[in-house]
Amino acid sequence: MINTLPAIDVRRVQKSRLAATDLHNLKFGHVFTDHMFVMDYADGAWQQPQIMPYGDLEMSPATLVLHYAQTIFEGMKAYRNGKDGVALFRPQANIARMTRSAQRMCMPPVPEDLFLDGLKALVALDSAWLPDGKDGALYIRPFMYASDEYIGVKASMGYRFIILMSPVRGYYQEPLRVRLEMKYSRAFPGGTGEVKCGGNYAGGLYPSKVGQDAGYHQNLWTDAMEHKYIEESGTMNVFFMIDGVLTTPSLDGTILAGITRDSILTLAREHGLKAEERKVTVEEVVHGIRNGRVTAAFGAGTAATIAPIKVIGFNGEDLELPALEADSEVHHLGRMLDEVRRGVVADMHGWVVKVH
Ligand code: COI
Numbered sequence: 001m002i003n004t005l006p007a008i009d010v011r012r013v014q015k016s017r018l019a020a021t022d023l024h025n026l027k028f029g030h031v032f033t034d035h036m037f038v039m040d041y042a043d044g045a046w047q048q049p050q051i052m053p054y055g056d057l058e059m060s061p062a063t064l065v066l067h068y069a070q071t072i073f074e075g076m077k078a079y080r081n082g083k084d085g086v087a088l089f090r091p092q093a094n095i096a097r098m099t100r101s102a103q104r105m106c107m108p109p110v111p112e113d114l115f116l117d118g119l120k121a122l123v124a125l126d127s128a129w130l131p132d133g134k135d136g137a138l139y140i141r142p143f144m145y146a147s148d149e150y151i152g153v154k155a156s157m158g159y160r161f162i163i164l165m166s167p168v169r170g171y172y173q174e175p176l177r178v179r180l181e182m183k184y185s186r187a188f189p190g191g192t193g194e195v196k197c198g199g200n201y202a203g204g205l206y207p208s209k210v211g212q213d214a215g216y217h218q219n220l221w222t223d224a225m226e227h228k229y230i231e232e233s234g235t236m237n238v239f240f241m242i243d244g245v246l247t248t249p250s251l252d253g254t255i256l257a258g259i260t261r262d263s264i265l266t267l268a269r270e271h272g273l274k275a276e277e278r279k280v281t282v283e284e285v286v287h288g289i290r291n292g293r294v295t296a297a298f299g300a301g302t303a304a305t306i307a308p309i310k311v312i313g314f315n316g317e318d319l320e321l322p323a324l325e326a327d328s329e330v331h332h333l334g335r336m337l338d339e340v341r342r343g344v345v346a347d348m349h350g351w352v353v354k355v356h
Contacts, residue, residue, distance in 0.1 A: 185224035236299030
C-alpha cells in the first residue's frame with residue numbers, strides 16, 4: 001500500500017541531554033526527552049508535521065488557551081518489549097479518546113494515522129531515554145491547545161498539537177490514603193468529565209489540596225448531584241473488590257473511559273474473575289470496609305498503573321483496608337497487565353504496537 005501520510009520533517013538536537021540525565025532517580029513529569037513532535041492547524045487544515053528539539057514555546061499573552069482553557073491531552077506509555085524491542089501500549093485507544101475530547105472541546109481532531117505515525121517516529125528517535133528495569137517507561141503526553149491571539153470567547157481557528165515524552169518510573173511510592181469528597185465535584189452530568197481536557201484537572205486542584213492538607217494523597221470523587229456514588233480517584237479510575245467481585249463505577253458521562261481500566265476489566269474477565277461495571281455507592285463501600293465485604297481498593301491509570309488504596313477517609317474517620325498479600329487478585333492483575341505490555345506473554349488483543 002502506498003503511504004500517503006505526509007513525511008515528518010525531522011530536526012535533531014545537536015547534543016543529546018541524555019548523558020547528563022539520571023534515569024535512576026526520576027520524579028514523575030520533570031524530565032523530558034530530546035525531541036518533541038509539533039504540528040499546527042491553520043486555515044482549516046493540519047500543516048507540515050515536524051519533530052524538533054524539545055524546547056520552550058513562544059506565545060502571545062493573548063493566546064486563547066491561556067484565558068479559556070481550550071486544551072486537551074492524553075497520557076500513554078512506551079515500554080521495553082521483548083529482548084531489545086520498544087512498544088506502545090494501546091495507542092489507538094488513546095488516539096480515539098483524544099478525537100472524542102477534540103469533538104467535545106470544539107477542536108479539530110488530529111488525523112489518527114498521522115498521530116500514530118508521529119508517535120512511532122518520536123519514540124523510535126528517543127527510545128534510548130526509556131529507563132531500564134521493571135518500572136521504567138516513557139510517559140507520552142500528546143496535547144493540543146487553542147493558539148489564536150484573541151481574547152473573545154469563541155473556539156480558536158488555530159491550534160497547536162504537540163507530543164512530548166518523559167522518562168518515568170513509579171508514580172506513587174506507597175499505598176494510597178484517599179478521602180471521600182462530599183462537598184466539591186470533579187464533573188457533572190452534561191459537563192466535560194468524560195473527556196481529557198485541562199479544565200477538569202484545574203477544577204480538582206483546590207479540593208485535592210484540602211484533602212492533601214488533611215493527610216490524604218488524593219480525593220475519591222463522588223457524583224455532583226447527591227455525593228452518593230463514587231466516580232474516580234484523583235486522576236485515576238477506581239476499583240473495589242466487593243464480595244469477591246471486581247467492581248468499578250460504570251461510565252455514565254462523568255467518568256473518564258480509562259484505557260488501563262478497560263484493560264484490567266478485559267484481563268480479569270478472561271482469567272475467570274467476576275467483574276462488574278455499575279453504580280457504586282459511598283454507603284456500600286463505607287459499610288463494606290467496616291463489615292469486611294470490601295476487601296481491596298485500587299486506582300488505575302496510565303501514569304500510576306495500579307495504585308493500591310490502604311485508607312479511605314470518610315467524614316473524619318479513616319477506614320482501613322487489609323494489606324494486600326503478594327498473591328492477591330490486585331497484584332495478579334497488575335502482573336498480567338505488565339506481562340502483556342512488556343511482551344512476556346502473547347498479546348491476544350492487538351494492544352501492543354511495536355516501534356522497533
Ligand atoms: C494519566 O494517568 O495519564 C493521567 O492522566 C494522570 C496525569 C494527569 C498525571
